[in-house]
Amino acid sequence: MTAPHVAILDDEPEIRRMLSDALEEAGFRTTCYARATEFEAGLKRAQPDVCLVDLGLPDRDGLALVHRLALEQGAAIIIISGRAQVHDRVTGLELGADDYIIKPFDPAEVVARIRARLRKPRAEAAPAAQSADFAGWRAQFDRYVLTDAGGRETPFSHAEGEVLRLFLESPNRLITRAQMQEALGSGAGESFDRAMDVRISRLRTKLGEDPKNPRLIKTIYGAGYIFLGEVRWS
Structure with a gap:
């Protein structure tokens, strides 16, 4: 069975490296992007199972990107952001995100959240019924x-x-x-x-x-x- 693929979009190299290392150690495949334009080009080549998206992007409004991903992509979307206000979390979820993780975070929590997102639909969906x-x-x-x-x-x-x-x-x-x-x-x-x-x-x-x-x-x-x-x- 192919390992689940996680696309990571964050303009901070340290965050990308930390997430990638933790996820690959946990058995996931990862692809990292620093800019939304690179991320969107990557989605055309390969469909990830989960998208980790930072809201503070240098070339695109993160919330607008999340909303478009929710409408066009089948991947689960998890926001990772330093915006900790309830309003920001609610807005992200309203626009189509499946989960919202606040920076700073423990990489183990991110791994657990991703596993939960992937596990529940597979366990509960009607087999082969689309x-x-x-x-x-x-x-x-x-x-x-x-x-x-x-x-x-x-x-x-x-x-x-x-x-x-x-x-x-x-x-x-x-x-x-x-x-x-x-x-x-x-x-x-x-x-x-x-x-x-x-x-x-x-x-x-x-x-x-x-x-x-x-x-x-x-x-x-x-x-x-x-x-x-x-x-x-x-």
Whole structure:
């Protein structure tokens, strides 16, 4: 089995070297980049399993890059940044990052977070099932696309896809916030709750839901969410 590939984007040579050494010692393959332009060119040659992205980049706005990666790439995205405010963490998660690690950090923590991101989807995803049909929609998780009955396609991010897949794998069952956090990770407390609210809101919008009376993703106040509908995987 090929070792998972981690792409590291950080303009500090010491950070790149420290992360690369720790990850390769833990059995990962790594590729390091100092600039966003080099990083984006590298993505065209090889698709990583995880992207570690610093927000303070010399040639690109880090948050804008994270948002585009979330929409276009299938890799998990973990922000590594010195920005420690709750607002910064929430913004990063809202824009599509899967996790947020604050500098300074212990490399062992980064390795553990990456392992957690790679392990959970593989353990919980339906084997070989990449498409699900429900309520006139088709979700294609290999392409990160929703297709309506008329054939119109709407892209969704990796982070939105994780939430959607969680719902589609447990239709007509209550999913609590604690269960979502256990399954998806992405930090804790206020930042996790806010990120989930945003992702679910965006999914509802893409599914054409009435925000005041959604028919598919129902909020059970004080308990969690229920996805209503029949789901067929293929």
